[in-house]
Amino acid sequence: DIQMTQSPSSLSAFVGDRVTITCRASQSISSDLNWYQHKPGNAPQLLIYASSNLQSGVPSRFSGSGSGTDFTLTISSLQPEDFATYYCQQSYSTPLFTFGGGTKVEIK
């Protein structure tokens, strides 16, 4: 099975900061990597699909990059509504999906 490792597991940042979250796959997954945002009590929300494609309605301060084994989610200027947990998910080895362990973004 493909394992997905996110880092850091948590971070603290100020509003306006540039934030970068990394996701590493245990083997090459091409560009088959998706990112989600999850706030407690809410439905998870798709941010980025296929490594770098911004989902409709998602603010442009979110961006994704990477291919092979290393991927990055960047928030260019952190906003108060961005404090949440972020998950990566590989879709290379469908029909078996794997999520990363999550990165919790907190207010500093």
Place this chain on the structure above:
Amino acid sequence: QVQLVESGGGLVKPGGSLRLSCAGSEFIFSDYYMSWIRQAPGKGLEWVSWISGGSSYTNYADSVKGRFTISRDNAKNSLYLQMNSLRAEDTAVYYCARVLSTSGYHNTRGWYFDLWGRGTLVTVSS
């Protein structure tokens, strides 16, 4: 608006059964593959199962294979998860999600979950 709403969660004893439901609205339900994903307390997301639009194809995580059954009723715009032989480790919030693909469902790569519900809590405890 376009949404998914789960129901059916609750407290059940180990070895017991529970059936979850998910109602879709404002989209052509039968056009989409659908999936169940869960999150145990303090843990990350874990994919559980998916089903094709016409119910011809299904797949399960090893952790639930043989105990859980996914199904759907397109006439009712509804997705289901029948959970049998429940264990304490099945305790989680269960989300239903709509599946999309970058290159069509026939391609086994590039699937992602573009619409999620808010989840329903299942607690397995004596």
